Amino acid sequence: MRVQKFPPEFSNAVRFIKECELMSISTQIQYIAERLDESEQILILELMKKLLPDDVATAEDVKDILIAREELAKGETVDFNDIDWT
Numbered sequence: 001m002r003v004q005k006f007p008p009e010f011s012n013a014v015r016f017i018k019e020c021e022l023m024s025i026s027t028q029i030q031y032i033a034e035r036l037d038e039s040e041q042i043l044i045l046e047l048m049k050k051l052l053p054d055d056v057a058t059a060e061d062v063k064d065i066l067i068a069r070e071e072l073a074k075g076e077t078v079d080f081n082d083i084d085w086t
Contacts (some may be wrong), residue, residue: 020028029048033041057065071077 019030023031033044038045
């Protein structure tokens with residue numbers, strides 16, 4: 001297998017990508033925004049408005065998601081074949 005070598009001018013970008021691999025999406029966005037000047041932040045914000053959904057999770061949605069994540073982590077799931085899909 002051939003390993004891709006990046007030119008030295010890309011070393012910061014490669015380091016950034018490796019750092020971001022372990023971050024949540026919201027943390028990645030914050031990380032990027034903190035490193036941009038104000039005009040670039042405005043541009044990125046406008047781009048994100050076009051790409052990201054405009055819905056907001058309610059408090060009940062968040063509660064349900066947290067419960068579901070806990071159940072999943074504990075292995076408390078239902079097998080696909082056990083569901084009556086009719």
